[in-house]
Amino acid sequence: xxxxxxxxxxxxxxxxxxxxxxxxxxxxxxxxxxxxxxxxxxxxxxxxxxxxxxxxxxxxxxxxxxxxxxxxxxxxxxxxxxxxxxxxxxxxxxxxxxxxxxxxxxxxxxxxxxxxxxxxxxxxxxxxxxxxxxxxxxxxxxxxxxxxxxxxxxxxxxxxxxxxxxxxxxxxxxxxxxxxxxxxxxxxxxxxxxxxxxxxxxxxxxxxxxxxxxxxxxxxxxxxxxxxxxxxxxxxxxxxxxxxxxxxxxxxxxxxxxxxxxxxxxxxxxxxxxxxxxxxxxxxxxxxxxxxxxxxxxxxxxxxxxxxxxxx
Numbered sequence: 055x056x057x058x059x060x061x062x063x064x065x066x067x068x069x070x071x072x073x074x075x076x077x078x079x080x081x082x083x084x085x086x087x088x089x090x091x092x093x094x095x096x097x098x099x100x101x102x103x104x105x106x107x108x109x110x111x112x113x114x115x116x117x118x119x120x121x122x123x124x125x126x127x128x129x130x131x132x133x134x135x136x137x138x139x140x141x142x143x144x145x146x147x148x149x150x151x152x153x154x155x156x157x158x159x160x161x162x163x164x165x166x167x168x169x170x171x172x173x174x175x176x177x178x179x180x181x182x183x184x185x186x187x188x189x190x191x192x193x194x195x196x197x198x199x200x201x202x203x204x205x206x207x208x209x210x211x212x213x214x215x216x217x218x219x220x221x222x223x224x225x226x227x228x229x230x231x232x233x234x235x236x237x238x239x240x241x242x243x244x245x246x247x248x249x250x251x252x253x254x255x256x257x258x259x260x261x262x263x264x265x266x267x268x269x270x271x272x273x274x275x276x277x278x279x280x281x282x283x284x285x286x287x288x289x290x291x292x293x294x295x296x297x298x299x300x301x302x303x304x305x306x307x308x309x310x311x312x313x314x315x316x317x318x319x320x321x322x323x324x325x326x327x328x329x330x331x332x333x334x335x336x337x338x339x340x341x342x343x344x345x346x347x348x349x350x351x352x353x354x355x356x357x358x359x360x361x362x363x364x365x366x
Contacts, residue, residue: 055081055082056079056080056081056082057080057081057082057084057116057117057206057207057238058078058079058080058086058103058114058115058116058117058207058238058240059079059113059114059115060076060077060078060079060099060103060112060113060114061077061112061113061114062075062076062077062111062112062113063075063076063077063099063102063109063111063112063113063114064076064109064110064111064112065098065102065107065109065110065261066110071261072095072098072261073095073098073099073102073109073261074260074261074262075112075262076095076099076112076258076261076262076263077112077263078256078263078266080207080238080240081238082206082236082238083233083234083236083237083238084233084238084239084253084254085229085230085233085239085241085251085252085253086238086239086240086241086252086253086254086255086256087240087241087242087243087248087249087251087252087254087255087256088240088241088242088243088255088256088258089242089243089244089246089248089249089255089256089257089258089348089352090242090244090257090258090259090352091244091259092244094258094259094260094261095258095260095261095262096211096212096242096258097136097137097211097212097242098261099242100134100136100209100211100240100242102114102121103116103121103132103209103240104128104129104132104134104209105121105125105128105129108121108122109121109122116128116131116132116207117131117206117207119131130158130203131205131206131207132205132206132207132208132209133200133201133203133205133207133208133209134200134208134209134211135196135197135200135208135209135210135211135213136211137211137212137215139184139192139193139196140196141184141192141195141196141199142184143183143184143185144183144184144185145183145184146180146181146182146183146184147176147179147180147181147182147184147187147195148180148181150184150195150199151169151173151195151198151199151202154199154202154203155202155203157203158202158203160202160203160204162202165201165202165203165204168201168202168204168235169197169198169201169202171228171231172194172197172198172201172228173194173198175191175194175224176191176194176195176198179191189216189217189218189221190217190218190220190221190224190225193213193214193217193221193225194225194228196213197210197213197225197228201232205237206237206238207237207238207239207240208232208237208238208239208240209240210229210239210240210241210242211242212242212243212244213225213241213243214226214243214245214248215243215244222245222248226248226251229241229251230251233253246347246348246349246352247348247349249269249348250269250348252269253268254266254267254268254269255267255268255269255272255348257272257348257351257352257355257356259352259355259356264352264355264356265351265355269348272348272351273345273346273347273348273351275351276346276350276351276354277317278302278314278315278316278317278319278346278354279314279315279319279320279321279322279343280312280313280314280315280343280344280345280346280350281312281313281315281322281324281327281341281342281343281344282307282310282311282312282313282340282341282342282343282344283295283310283311283312283313283327283331283339283340283341284309284310284311284338284339284340285331285336285337285338285339285340286336286337286338287335287336287337288306288311290334290335290336291311291331291336292304292305292306292311294330294331294334294336295311295313295331298313298327298330300315300316300318300319300322301313301314301315301316302314302315302316302354302357303353303354303357305353307349307350310340312344312350312353314350314353314354314357324341324342324343327341328341
């Protein structure tokens with residue numbers, strides 16, 4: 055069963071084109087990730103689907119309800135966790151939960167089974183004001199408030215931004231348990247490593263979906279030669295790598311630089327590249343072939359997008 059349906063949605067803010075014809079579907083019980091950098095259009099999609107803003111054109115529906123004409127119905131069945139912490143900071147953990155339950159004409163006790171695993175982390179701090187919680191605890195409280203009315207679809211806009219690695223890991227474990235309840239979950243994130251935790255993902259840049267598929271298939275369809283390179287002068291190295299013939303995309307990746315070669319280059323000569331870099335004054339050169347990650351796939355697709363006619 056389709057929980058979310060989006061057809062050719064477009065949205066502009068004055069002269070800025072935030073969405074350029076986005077289409078996708080999310081099934082019941084599916085964890086769907088929208089992956090992209092800040093400003094790519096992720097939050098605009100979420101705000102349209104949660105009926106906070108109107109699209110300029112196109113059609114979108116949540117559980118069969120149109121986002122424009124049936125927005126009241128949608129607001130009753132969705133949970134939304136925006137990118138910024140938006141709960142009442144002067145209210146305690148317990149008071150925030152009771153308040154949001156009351157808004158949806160329910161109670162914490164009635165739907166406690168939905169949040170009990172998450173609330174177990176918060177219970178020792180139930181009397182503490184929300185504004186005094188740590189980043190990870192604020193995240194868990196916001197998720198509890200989004201779930202307290204037992205929504206059919208859950209929208210999470212960059213929920214792990216600014217949260218420590220342990221809390222990020224705990225959060226994704228919670229999402230997997232919620233998925234088993236049959237809730238459709240849409241989550242956006244700038245973290246490429248979180249993409250592998252989704253059932254399907256859409257890579258977004260400049261208001262356009264570059265590719266929509268399972269994380270495994272996106273990596274599997276990366277059919278380019280890719281290498282990792284480092285030297286004693288990483289700043290100059292990046293400039294010199296970009297002068298290599300048939301190097302299509304070069305970018306920093308952690309402590310190394312990744313190089314993606316043009317289509318048709320099946321097996322580059324690593325020793326020849328090392329000699330070329332040595333001639334340019336580089337020392338301690340390390341080069342190796344690597345398997346692509348989701349981030350490498352994104353960089354390849356994002357680089358190709360700028361050749362698209364719509365961006366001229």
